Amino acid sequence: MKPSLLLSLVLSVLVVSFISALTIGAADLTFNQVLLSLFGNVDEAGTVAHSIIWQLRMPRSILAFVAGCGLAMAGLILQTITRNPLADPYLFGISSGASFGVVIVMTLTGVGFGFYLSFAAFLGSLLAISLLLLIAGFNRHQQVESMLLAGVALSFLFSSFTSLMLYWSDPQAVSAILFWTLGSFSRAQWDLLWFPCLVVISCLGLMLAKQRQLNAVLLGDEGAVTLGVNVNRLRITMLLLSSILTASIVALCGGIGFVGLMIPHIVRFFIGQGGRLSLIITALVGGVFMLWVDIASRVILDNQELPIGIITAAVGSLFFLTLLYVRKRKSVI
Amino acid sequence: MSFKQDIDHPIVKVSNLSWSTSTNQILSDISFQVPLGSFTGMLGPNGAGKSTLLRCLYRYITPESGQVLLNGQDISSLSNYEFARKVAVVLQHTPQHFDLSVFDVVALGLIPHKSMFSNNTQADLSLINTAIEQVGLSDKTECDFETLSGGEKQRVMIARAIVQRPQLLLMDEPTSHLDVKYQIQIMELAKSLGITVIASFHDINLASALCDQLLVLKQGRLHISGTPKNVITEETLSTVFDVCAKVSAHPQHHTPHVTYFYGYIDKISNSSNDKNESEGD
Numbered sequence: 292m293k294p295s296l297l298l299s300l301v302l303s304v305l306v307v308s309f310i311s312a313l314t315i316g317a318a319d320l321t322f323n324q325v326l327l328s329l330f331g332n333v334d335e336a337g338t339v340a341h342s343i344i345w346q347l348r349m350p351r352s353i354l355a356f357v358a359g360c361g362l363a364m365a366g367l368i369l370q371t372i373t374r375n376p377l378a379d380p381y382l383f384g385i386s387s388g389a390s391f392g393v394v395i396v397m398t399l400t401g402v403g404f405g406f407y408l409s410f411a412a413f414l415g416s417l418l419a420i421s422l423l424l425l426i427a428g429f430n431r432h433q434q435v436e437s438m439l440l441a442g443v444a445l446s447f448l449f450s451s452f453t454s455l456m457l458y459w460s461d462p463q464a465v466s467a468i469l470f471w472t473l474g475s476f477s478r479a480q481w482d483l484l485w486f487p488c489l490v491v492i493s494c495l496g497l498m499l500a501k502q503r504q505l506n507a508v509l510l511g512d513e514g515a516v517t518l519g520v521n522v523n524r525l526r527i528t529m530l531l532l533s534s535i536l537t538a539s540i541v542a543l544c545g546g547i548g549f550v551g552l553m554i555p556h557i558v559r560f561f562i563g564q565g566g567r568l569s570l571i572i573t574a575l576v577g578g579v580f581m582l583w584v585d586i587a588s589r590v591i592l593d594n595q596e597l598p599i600g601i602i603t604a605a606v607g608s609l610f611f612l613t614l615l616y617v618r619k620r621k622s623v624i
Numbered sequence: 625m626s627f628k629q630d631i632d633h634p635i636v637k638v639s640n641l642s643w644s645t646s647t648n649q650i651l652s653d654i655s656f657q658v659p660l661g662s663f664t665g666m667l668g669p670n671g672a673g674k675s676t677l678l679r680c681l682y683r684y685i686t687p688e689s690g691q692v693l694l695n696g697q698d699i700s701s702l703s704n705y706e707f708a709r710k711v712a713v714v715l716q717h718t719p720q721h722f723d724l725s726v727f728d729v730v731a732l733g734l735i736p737h738k739s740m741f742s743n744n745t746q747a748d749l750s751l752i753n754t755a756i757e758q759v760g761l762s763d764k765t766e767c768d769f770e771t772l773s774g775g776e777k778q779r780v781m782i783a784r785a786i787v788q789r790p791q792l793l794l795m796d797e798p799t800s801h802l803d804v805k806y807q808i809q810i811m812e813l814a815k816s817l818g819i820t821v822i823a824s825f826h827d828i829n830l831a832s833a834l835c836d837q838l839l840v841l842k843q844g845r846l847h848i849s850g851t852p853k854n855v856i857t858e859e860t861l862s863t864v865f866d867v868c869a870k871v872s873a874h875p876q877h878h879t880p881h882v883t884y885f886y887g888y889i890d891k892i893s894n895s896s897n898d899k900n901e902s903e904g905d
Binding site for chain 2: 370371374376499500501503504506507509510511513514516517518519520521559563564565566
């Protein structure tokens with residue numbers, strides 16, 4: 292498929308998805324009400340509808356969209372720099388670091404929500420990623436391998452710390468933490484949205500700027516070096532970028548697995564990874580996917596919200612099994 | 625050095641180059657010059673240091689001692705992109721994990737020439753398409769690189785090198801694992817570019833047929849260098865490659881042509897111990 296055609300397709304799906312995300316939910320709103328409160332006047336839409344849309348669903352949907360974009364981009368970055376189709380922000384201990392930060396704050400202070408929790412999650416991810424960078428930075432020759440192995444090891448290390456803290460804490464904290472690690476967009480607020488938005492937009496800019504170099508890395512470190520690319524520095528920069536992306540999202544939304552892994556593969560199924568448009572399309576598809584996951588989380592159970600992580604993990608694993616099946620058939624033919 | 629070709633204009637001048645790992649001396653005291661526009665072949669048994677020497681030349685590793693001059697300029701003084709604008713490299717393998725198209729791969733040759741946010745101009749596009757045409761792959765421009773045959777992949781890498789517009793092309797056994805036809809095709813293609821080429825060869829006859837100058841490495845030292853006629857002798861084949869062979873003139877262009885003799889089984893069983901030792905490459 293032509294990338295430009297796919298882009299316009301994805302953009303139109305995005306518009307539809309976003310309006311659906313504003314319309315569908317616990318409170319019954321009509322499509323008309325949504326349009327009126329978006330573009331018309333408040334009185335015709337009804338003040339309740341207006342505040343549901345502007346105070347609840349709008350920030351929530353923006354957060355879902357931005358989180359999807361960011362995680363898909365982080366996955367694409369990591370898969371590219373490690374040349375490993377299984378790479379994902381969660382493979383590198385980024386989210387277990389975040390959970391660790393959250394658990395410490397929750398068990399020590401009893402605070403269960405708000406800015407401090409996000410900040411703790413952010414610090415936790417940064418801690419995990421600095422350890423990873425330290426390890427990968429020392430071993431410059433087999434950087435990719437050591438990075439992957441160290442990431443998995445760190446991920447387990449932080450999980451064990453988290454479990455230990457949970458073991459010592461009271462049941463209420465345990466369920467709060469469990470809910471947090473499964474991910475949710477219910478914490479979306481206008482005044483916290485700017486940070487992930489800023490991070491996602493600037494990372495997209497940087498990725499577009501470095502797109503040629505990223506492509507070069509796909510063809511091997513040695514080949515990239517002969518094209519003048521400083522591969523080690525590029526890899527560290529991109530790893531740092533994807534961790535800031537993930538950390539800023541995990542801090543607000545909790546752990547949402549599989550999106551970073553899945554979306555780049557889906558996009559690759561339709562168009563090659565080479566062009567700049569494919570980066571943008573990957574980010575947009577991630578956002579659209581997350582909008583629908585959020586919609587599903589609101590409507591699957593009556594009067595209750597299903598954690599995001601459950602849905603993405605279920606869809607993600609099914610997706611993987613399908614991918615395996617398709618690949619197997621491809622290789623047979 | 626026994627090499628006596630006209631070297632008034634050496635583009636590459638290597639002097640006293642050495643490199644070692646923590647345990648092994650891989651290259652010792654290598655010096656040679658490469659005349660502008662010439663096609664230089666590098667020969668030697670596995671583990672002789674061909675790839676390591678090339679890696680020093682394309683700055684993937686830094687020599688322990690010695691110097692490499694490119695047009696009289698020390699290559700270590702150049703910036704990454706400056707160097708990549710002068711020297712292009714075609715490697716033996718190109719690992720590939722995600723689907724880049726042939727066009728994408730060839731376009732990588734622009735990297736040293738482009739700044740961060742610049743888009744491909746019309747001139748860039750025509751440069752890429754001309755290069756793809758030059759290696760005869762116009763009908764495969766949009767194909768996945770991964771789906772190409774080994775010979776086609778190497779032609780794509782040469783097209784990438786063309787887009788890079790270098791003064792010097794380095795090739796590290798670009799034709800191993802390829803069918804005979806493609807071995808000849810790839811090397812003739814490289815020669816037809818009209819720039820200086822240094823390539824390592826596995827096939828002595830191919831090197832002899834195409835090269836202006838040969839460098840023969842043995843255990844990290846430059847054993848002999850010169851024109852194919854001077855270098856490819858029965859004596860070199862026996863001391864460097866440890867084979868018994870007859871050298872005659874090739875019927876087409878009268879360069880030295882090697883015919884090997886057989887019967888090495890007895891030798892293996894006699895010298896199995898030192899064979900094991902020398903296989904560690």
